[in-house]
Amino acid sequence: MKTIEQINEKILKGEAVVLTAEEVVSLAKQEGVKEVAKKVDVVTTATFAPMCSSGAFVNFGHTKPPMRMERIEIEGVEVYGGLAAVDGYIGATQESKQDKTFGGAHIIELLIRGENLKLNAEGKGTDCYPRKQFEGYINKQTINDFFMFNPRNAYQNYSAATNSSDRTIYTYMGKLLPRFGNVTYSTSGELSPLLKDPKMLTIGLGTKIFLCGAEGYVVWPGTQFRNDVKVNEHGIPISPARTLVVIGDAKRMNPRYLRAAYFKNYGVTLFVGIGVPIPVLNEEIAHFVSKSNEEITTEVRDYGKPGRPVLRLVSYAELKSGWIEIDGKKVKTSSISSVAMAREIADVLRKWIVEGRFLLTKPVKLFNEDRSVKTLEEIKEAERFKIQEPTCVNCGMCVGVCMYDALKMVNDALKFEEDACVRCGLCSDVCPVGVKLPPL
């Protein structure tokens, strides 16, 4: 048994044994899991794959005079502006109105590259934010904040895709040729972070990671996180399961480790490079980090049929061989994620740790509650919500406009003295939560 604190001490002394996920698989094959547990302190895992559920928050800085940006576009790509006043969220899959092959992912990549981009913003104009329109160039130096915040990344396993139908189909798994013409798959197999810590024994809230070349953090279970899936004989989920919410300073990211992409007839997406260090704290973790592409399996699904039925189970070793068999037919396989980039990221992260530039963090919370994923039912009729009579939250805003002391704060709670009220009406439009004033 080791602790993260002990491993960090070894890292600082330059004594930590850090292997990439591929290196540890080789070591385990030669010397066994017990030796891995004894000898290895940290295993670096990585993935470089299209992750649609990604994006970045931006604070543009206030204009002169100030404005509340409500409709925002960067290079013709809509940026979500419902955050006031000059904050926006660039969703990776948001497409440009002029060019469907260009979108939010490209904006994020271009900003990280340091390019100048055209910002157009409109607002209704208010007394405190009088400006109604802005047009000008921004880059990552001119904006205040620019941080990546990805709601669903690093999917733990992903089904491979094929197509039994008679026509070519275009999907987020790429172009699928008719009559089982090909198979595509994602994840970096034995390099993939959540396949090497399948029960998430070490990865949780606050885990420091490599995110697109900068330091990032795991901050929550990602959307569609589920842990109620089947596992294979090695304890590894065989279908999409856990996911991560990750955050990191986009101003510090390296454009080498992310890439905007367009999948024909599907849309824009973003390749995200993530590296996760897994501390080898005990034999159970050593067992999982040692699992190889032969032992990690996934389902092959038929995207040519409704419900995408499962056709078979395959190992990543089979998928990586270039061919698998479906219904007695040899079918060509190809990956949509880059193992080469994942390998590079795992190696860069290994170097950061070996050089003492990257210490491990102990999660403040593990994501081990039971979670499942719901499908969206088409509920056509339901009891509608009723508008509740607003109740006072004791903010105190009304007190300042009452010149007759009929509205007062007593012990931080609103007190209305009816006898003092002259019904002047000054308070009638100030309550932000809609309490009818004066409260008569």
Ligand code: SF4
């Ligand atoms: S209506 Fe009454 S409570 Fe409201 S501001 Fe006037 S005096 Fe105060």
Ligand code: SF4
């Ligand atoms: S009545 Fe409205 S404005 Fe006055 S204290 Fe309550 S919540 Fe605030």
